Amino acid sequence: MDQRLSSSATWKLLPRFSWFSSLILLASVLQTGFAKLVDNPRDGQFLRRGLSRGLIGYSIGGWAHVWSDPDWKRDPEPYAGMISYDMRTKTFFKSNFKRAIPPIGTVRDGRAEYVPQFGPHGLVFVVGGLAFNKDLAKDHMLDMTNITFFDPGTSQWMWQKTTGDAPRSRQSFCMVGVPGPAGTYELFIYGGNDINDSQSYDDFYVLSLPGFRWFQVTDRTPEARAETSCAVIGNRQMVIVGGHDFAKKGPSQSWKPPDEFPQGLGIFDMVDLTFVKNFSYNAHAEAYKTPKVIEDWYRNNTDLSVAVPEWSSDVVKRIFLAKPVTFNNSDSNSTDPGNPQPPPPPPETPPNNSKVGPIVGGVVGAIAGVAMIGFLIYYFWIRRKKPRKLALASRRHAVEMGSFKGRGGGTPSFKTKETTELSTEPLVAEMPASPTDYHSSREETTNGGIYELDVTSRHGELYAPHRT
Template sequence: MCARWEHQTALKGDVLYVDGGLETIYDGNERWTDEFYLGLNYYLLGVNMSGSWDWETNISISIWNKSASTPSPPTSLRGHLFQGLPEDPKIYLYGGADFSSNSSRHNYSSPNAGVLWSYDTVERSDWAAIDISNASPWQPTRGAHAEASDLGLAFYLNGEAGDVESIAVWGNLSTLVAHLEGMIVLDTANTTGRTAWNISTEAMTGGTPRSGAGMAYVPEMGESGALVLVGGIAREPLITDDPASGELINLSQIQIWDVSSWLSSPDKNGTWYTQTATGTVPALRTDFCLVAATAADGSSHNIYLYGGRNPKSGTIYDDVYALSLPSFTWTRLFEGQSPRWGHTCHLVPNSTQLVTLGGALDLERATCDWEWRGVAALDVWSVTWNSVFDAGARPYKVTQGVAEVVGGGDAGGATLTAPAGGWETEALAGLFERRGSSSSTSTGTAAAGSGSGSKGSSTGAIVGGVVGGIAGAVLVALAVMRLWVRSRISRGAS
C-alpha cells in the first residue's frame, strides 16, 4: 500500500479496526518510483492496541478476508464503523459509497441501501446483514457520525449518496451525488425490537444538508450526553456534479443536539442548539477528524480537530485545534507541513494518546504516505507527534495549551466556564450543569499510590475499598442508565 483514505474505523477493546477505503498501490518493488494505481481495501484490518508499539519497527496488524463471509459485506468508502456496547462483541458497519469501477475484483460486494452490517469480533464468523430499509432508504457517505457506546446508540447525520463511477472530481467520490437530509439513529443493542430511526435535521440545517462535517459525542453533557457538530459544507438536497457547490460552514458556529430530548420523545426530532465559539477559529474545511475528552473534574470538555481540506480552494491542512466547552473557545495547538484529509482518528479512553489512521496527502494519486503503515500517534497533553503509541500514557490530561486559555491544569479546574459573548439560550447552558463526581468517569480515574509498613497496607485496603465501591456504583449507574434509555425508546417505538 502507498496510501489509504476515505476508510472507516472503530476502536473496540484492544483492537483498532480499519475497514474499506481507497488505496493507491505501487505496482512493483520500488515504493517511491514504480507506477501507482487506484484500488480498494477489500479487507478488515486490526491494529493491536493492547500494548505500546512503534509503527516503524514493531506494530502488529491483523487481516481478515471479508469476501469469505456469506453473506459478503460491502467494500465501501466513508461510511462508518461503530463499536457497539462495551460488552457487545460485535462491530457495526453502516453506509459508505460504492466504487463500481472495481466491481470485478476480489469478489467485490456493492454496498446495499437499507442494511446495517455486524461482525462478531470474538467468534470471527460470517458477517450478518440487518434490514433497516424503513429508516435508511439511501446508502449515505461523507456524513457526520458519532456514537454513544455507553447507551448502545449510534448516529449518522446527512451526507451524500451516489455510485463512485469516477474519481475525476477528486475527493467528492463521484461526479454525480445527491445530498441527504436527516440523521439516522441506530440502536445497536436492539433491545426494543427496532434498530433504526430517521429523524429530521431541517430545524438545524435550514434545508441545506451537510457533508464532510465532524461530530463528537460528549457523555457528560445533559442527562444522556450530547452531540457536538462542526464544519462541513452545506448544499441544497439536489443532485449535483460540482464538489465545491454549496457553502462551507464557519467553524465558529457550533451545533449541539441533546440526546435526552430525543430519548424522551423518539417519535420526534430532538432539540438542536447553536452557540457561537470564539478564540482562534479553524479555517473553513471538510474531511477532518474529530474526537472528544472530558477533564477529570468535569470542568471542561475538549474536542480535538485534526487536518482536513477546503474543497473550494484546494487547500489541505496540517493542524490541530481544540474546542473547549462550556467556554466555546477554540485554541490552535499545532501547525505543521504534512497536510492530510480523508483520515480518521481515535483518542484512546482514559489516555492522552490520539491515534490517526491514513489520509490523503494531496489531490494527486501518486503520493505515498510517509507514515507508511498508515498510523501515527499524537500525545494531546504535550501536543507531540510520534511513531510510538504509548499504552501507559494515562490518565487523560487537559492539553497544556488549552489550560493556558481556559484556566486550571492537567486534571481540570477550568475557570472560563461560559461563552465570551454569553449564552445564546439558557437551555443550552443547562446542559453543562455538573452531574456530580460521575462526570469524570469516562475519561479520568485517580491512581492510588502504595505506602510502606502497616499504615501503607491499611491505607491500601481503605483506598481499594473506596475505589471498588466507586467502581461498583459506576457500573450500577451505567446499568440503570441503559435500562432507562431502553424504556424511553420502547415507549416511543410503541
C-alpha cells in the same frame, strides 16, 4: 466469504478467536432510499435508555451516490435528515435536520461526537462539513466558529458561538473527544481539506467545553492529509489512520503517492499537544489531563457566565454551567511545549542572624586544623628517621682480623671477604685463637696452652692494630 452484495444492506464485522472473521447481515435497508424509514417515536424514553448504554448510533446528513450505493441510478442527492439506529431492536429511525442547518438542512463530510457529561442525556455535537443542495449553484462550508449540538432526550437542536483561535472551515477532517478530570471535555480535530478539494491541511485544533474556546496547536504533521480517521488509544494518545493529500496529483490521483506515516499510522499526544515524530505508541503513558494552555485559560476565567461573551439561550447556559470546572493539584498539568516554564528560583539566602554560617565555618576549620597537625607530625617524623638511616649506611666497613708477629718472624693476616654493617647493640666478642702452627708464640697467660677468655661475664672490644 465470497458473496456479492446485490442490494443495499448494513453489515456487522464479528471477529473470531480463530483469527478469522465473518460478515453477518444485520438488516436490509431500503433499496428505494430513506423515505420508508420509521419516524422517531414521540416517546423520548427510547433515546434515553439507548444512549445511557451506548446502544444508539447516529448518521447525520450525507448524500446518495453510486459510489456508496451501487443501486443508485440518479444524480447525487443530499439527504436532509438524521438517522438513528437502535442496536438492540435493529431498528432505524429518522428525524428532520433542517433546524440544525437552516435553510438547506443538509451537510456532508463533517464530524459528530457524543459528549455524555453535559445535560441529563448528553449532547451530540456536529462540527464542520459542507452544506450543499442540488438546486444551489455553489456549495458552502459551515462556519466552525458556530457549533451545533443535539439533545437526544428532547430531540432539540441548539447552537453556540465560540471564541479563540478557530480553525478555517474544512471538510473530511477527523475528530475525537476526551473528558478531563477537572470537568472539561476537549474535542481534537486534525487535517481536512477545502471546498474545492485542492488543498489539504496538516494542523491540529482543540475545542474545550464548557468554555467553547478554540486553541490552535503549534505542532504539525510532516504532510497534510484529508479523509483520515482518528481514535483515542491508551490514556492520552490519538492515532491517525490513513488519508491523503489532495494537493498531490489532484483529487482523483492523490491516493497514489506513498504514505509518509509508517503503516499509514500517526500518533498525537493530547496532553503535550505534540505529534510523535518517531511514531511510537506509549502504552504506559499517564492518564489524560487537560493540556496546560487550556487549564491556564480556565484558571484565568473562573466565571464562565462572563468568559463566554454571548450565550445563545438561557437553556444552553444552564446546561453548560450546571457543573463547575475545578482544577486542583492532582488535576494540574505542568507540561506545555508551546510555553516552557521558567526554572525555579534559587533558594533564599539565610538571614544575617542565622547560626548556620558559624557552625559550618567552625566544622570546616576544625577539620582543616586536624589535617594540618597530622601533616606536620608525618613530615618531622620522616625527616628524623632519614638522617639516621644515612648515618647507618655510611658506617659500612670491612671487618679485618688483626695480625700477629710470631717469633718466627711471620706476620699472618686474617681478613673477611664480606663488607658488613656494625650492629648498634652491644656485642660480646671472642679473642682470636692462634693457629696450631704458632703454638710457640706469645701467650697472654702463664700457661703453655692457649685458652679462650670467658665471655659470659665481660664485654670485650675487637682487637685493633697498633695505634699511634
